[in-house]
Amino acid sequence: EAGVTQFPSHSVIEKGQTVTLRCDPISGHDNLYWYRRVMGKEIKFLLHFVKESKQDESGMPNNRFLAERTGGTYSTLKVQPAELEDSGVYFCASSPHTGANVLTFGAGSRLTVL
Amino acid sequence: EDQVTQSPEALRLQEGESSSLNCSYTVSGLRGLFWYRQDPGKGPEFLFTLYSAGEEKEKERLKATLTKKESFLHITAPKPEDSATYLCAVQAGDYKLSFGAGTTVTVRA
Numbered sequence: 001e002a003g004v005t006q007f008p009s010h011s012v013i014e015k016g017q018t019v020t021l022r023c024d025p026i027s028g029h030d031n032l033y034w035y036r037r038v039m040g041k042e043i044k045f046l047l048h049f050v051k052e053s054k055q056d057e058s059g060m061p062n063n064r065f066l067a068e069r070t071g072g073t074y075s076t077l078k079v080q081p082a083e084l085e086d087s088g089v090y091f092c093a094s095s096p097h098t099g100a101n102v103l104t105f106g107a108g109s110r111l112t113v114l
Numbered sequence: 115e116d117q118v119t120q121s122p123e124a125l126r127l128q129e130g131e132s133s134s135l136n137c138s139y140t141v142s143g144l145r146g147l148f149w150y151r152q153d154p155g156k157g158p159e160f161l162f163t164l165y166s167a168g169e170e171k172e173k174e175r176l177k178a179t180l181t182k183k184e185s186f187l188h189i190t191a192p193k194p195e196d197s198a199t200y201l202c203a204v205q206a207g208d209y210k211l212s213f214g215a216g217t218t219v220t221v222r223a
Contacts, residue, residue, distance in 0.1 A: 043213040091157055101146055101205055105157030
């Protein structure tokens with residue numbers, strides 16, 4: 001079984017530019033989560049999709065962040081325009097259904113904003 | 115707001131030297147407490163879920179226990195391959211995971 005795949009593994013951009021991160025969950029997993037870890041801090045929840053619907057986006061820091069999951073398969077997380085404080089590692093995770101509370105995480109996308 | 119505090123931040127062990135990691139938590143309506151292992155450049159890898167006080171789970175050299183206020187991850191006779199960051203997380207009624215900052219364990223041969 002393929003795991004959760006994230007792309008790119010590392011992105012370096014200038015402040016003010018746009019970056020799009022992609023996550024391919026495990027096939028058949030309805031639940032998809034985005035988390036991030038900024039330098040020196042713990043991993044924090046960003047949002048939760050159930051299929052293509054946003055179930056909970058209470059962790060999204062501001063309106064510069066936009067997450068989509070068209071068709072209920074892969075998801076993208078766009079940061080526009082990027083700020084210095086957006087630097088960190090963005091993790092995607094998936095689970096087969098909402099009652100299954102064990103998440104499988106991807107390797108993460110490291111974002112560096114200069 | 116859910117709070118998870120892990121201690122110590124870092125732990126250096128000699129191979130074979132057993133030790134314990136602590137995870138203290140405050141959560142309203144605990145659904146589960148999770149232990150994950152994270153290696154450099156990789157995502158968290160699931161180890162255990164504990165659901166109620168008194169519960170214990172084991173996997174190879176690792177044993178996790180749970181009380182109403184904290185969880186311990188015991189590492190018995192560690193090997194260098196046990197070197198990693200160990201993350202504790204709690205899940206409340208909304209299914210979000212709240213993570214601690216982690217304990218980085220280094221095991222020297």
